[in-house]
Amino acid sequence: MENWKDSRSVFWTLATPGTLWMFLFFLIPLGFLFVMSFGGKAVIDGQVSITEYDFFPPGLENYIRSFEFTYLRIMWKSIWVSALATALCLVTAYPIAFGICFAPAKWKPLLLLLVILPFWINLLIRTYALIAVFRTQGYVNLTLGWLFGLVGIEFEPLVMLNNNFAVIFGLVYVFMPFMVLPLYATIERLDRSSSKPALISAPRNSPRFLKSRCRLPCQASSPVSFSSSSHALVRS
């Protein structure tokens, strides 16, 4: 690695665009958000304005308000929904990763492709596709209705949309593939002849696994795994 002083012109040419972009369109906006978090809506002529802000004097009212029950409840819900979704992602991703590892060699690339493919499909489209499955006249309810009809029991369609079930299922559905790749990479690296306990416990202790487990699936984990999946792409 060279010292930047050895070729300053090259260094600055390479560094300027990215740094500038990050400052202008990332750091400054976030700083803006931060400064504003201490302000409030401006009061002009005794009326609370909708568009104008007032930063002076800075205060902590917004932060105090964020501890109100309403907000705390939302935050808490975010956390437990994320935690549950992560756990379910793990439960579903593990057999897939395991299965791919032990699949015949000629099937592996295809199976991996099948896991990666949903990455490239628009998130909103994938989520939208779920509506058709879970709505009152969706496939689940239609199938259940048909089954109940066979037995001759009256069937009341289940409500599976716009509730916690839908949110969690959606999260698992969308983010599960992100978990398969790191798991697959870890299991694949283990020696097949290694002892059974190692095979079962080692992935769980691997830093990569912990990383994907500790991240909230709805936020940070997606890009992280996304980038790791593309690493796999680059290196393959």
Next chain:
Amino acid sequence: MSEAIVSIKNVSKRFPGGVVAVDNVSIDIAQNEFFALLGPSGCGKTTLLRMISGLETPTGGQIMIGGEDMALTPPNKRPTNMVFQSYAVFPHMTVEDNVSYGLRVTGVPSDETKRRTAEALEMVKLSHLAARKPDQMSGGQRQRVALARALVKRPKVLLLDEPLSALDAKLRDGMRMELTRLQETVGITFIIVTHDQDEALSMASRIAVMDKGAVQQIATPSELYEHPASRFVADFIGKVNLIDAKVLRSVGKHISCEAKGLGKLDLESTGTTGGTVSIAVRPEKLKIGKAEPKAANLIKVEGKVRDVAYYGDTSHVVVSTKDGLDLSINVQNDSREGGAGVERGQKVWVHWSPADSLVLAE
């Protein structure tokens, strides 16, 4: 010796942080020489080679190539080309594109590029693999690509950085002969960096032995082997028995000394007048016998065989004297029976001619 093509004058390289890799080195390398820079790893030989190529800048001294000072000439403008230790063959190009690269980037006309590339490939016997990619080739073949790629530029000097170190033993012997043949055909100066004395001895016409950034001795292979200038060179080139001795008296070219385990000896020596010296004797110059040799004027000592190692053509015997001196002896196994003819624990006499011993100053 004809006029020097590469002239290195008092060159030093001090890295930031204070490490002195090359310390005040001066070497003149003649036209058409096969010159080797030999030394243990970290002795500065590669740094010196890289300074000749321009990939590293000296912090002191002057490097002249073909009579021109190279101080301000960047590597891409120097009349030198390098074969890298890792070969550094471009992985995304075919063999042909690799070889023609140096011509294409410098604007050589395309028909000439084609002709010269074909010639270079012919020379390293790779014409049939011109369309291959490097990852489909063996180490030895990649090495040839690197050679052809450098030679196609018709440099005044070809620099080779440990060219054989990544090859397996069998390929290495073949490549060694190939390099010598190539050097004779193309008739340009080769400078090779190596840590392997066999490589240097068998290929080079002259060798510079380096240690800790400084040149220890510059000489032909046989001179280096038979007349090493220092204890380091004697020890580094081939195997040697080094016996400590104390100079008692010196008269002209003769010294009288007290050697450890051997008693008083009269030897020929130039340049040593007193103090402690090392007496160096090559293992193959020592003779071993069961009885005390009759001839006068031999250096002889009695000892016990401590170890015998059989190597097929020779056996290596280690004899310990009662004063704790260990002597290694190479014995030719010239009959099918018996090998070295001695056994471990046996009492033997070791003797050699004083002319075969060399007195080295510390």
Next chain:
Amino acid sequence: MAATLKPGQGPLDYGNRWWLKLLFGFIFFMLYVPIVTLVAFSFNSDKRGIVWRGFTIDNYAKAWKNDALIEALTNSIVIAIIATIIATVIGAMVAIMLWRFRFPFKGAYEGFMALPIVIPEICMGVALLLFFNESGMMSAVVNTPWPINLSNIIIAHVAFCFPFVAVVVRSRLVGFNRQLEEASKDLGASEWQTFWKVLVPFMMPGLVAGALLAFTLSLDDFVITFFTSGPETVTFPVKVYSLVRRGVSPEINAASTVLIVITIVATVLAMKLQAPEKSGKG
């Protein structure tokens, strides 16, 4: 079945256990059923898309005639292409800089560059909305002709895409043998020739993967775009969101299918382009 081992299999070859196969199949089924039905029902003649009433491509025609939908789709693709180009160039430059140079506070700088990867999208979206509003950039572009009115969204997309490109390209650069650069210079190439003829070809798989990542991230983004788009600059995800709120329609299925096909084709093409040629050694 589980007790007898075939040659070449260890006792831990769970691939042959029927229950694992079943579970495996079931999860894959769950993964693909929604997507497959979405595609299938884009050819359904039933207006409400609940039961299969026969094959038709009317939905595609309808989607094609739906100006708002087509406009959103074009916006999305144009934004993605431009943002990808800019993000790939900037990301690659950052990657080369981080790979090649030592400089003070490098660790802090790397952390700074990774921020857009870890920060919640919603924060970035809100922050950018405030910034564009307050700096006057929003009002500056709002009445400009297409596609200049997309520039705010493009700027935002580049900001969250290029750090990903940098990560991918840099991981590729780590494997670069610097003696290749030296060899190139030694053979007479200038710094610039060396960059284009040696470094760029080596980076190519990383550049393709990075660009692909940026393209999908941009095409995929809903949250940040939702905050930075105006009524004239709706993108496809934003449009789908607003339409879905009014209910499912086969037109959306059709348009979604088109987008799926575009992304898959782009992915496969890019993978083909970057795939190393099969060598004799396999």
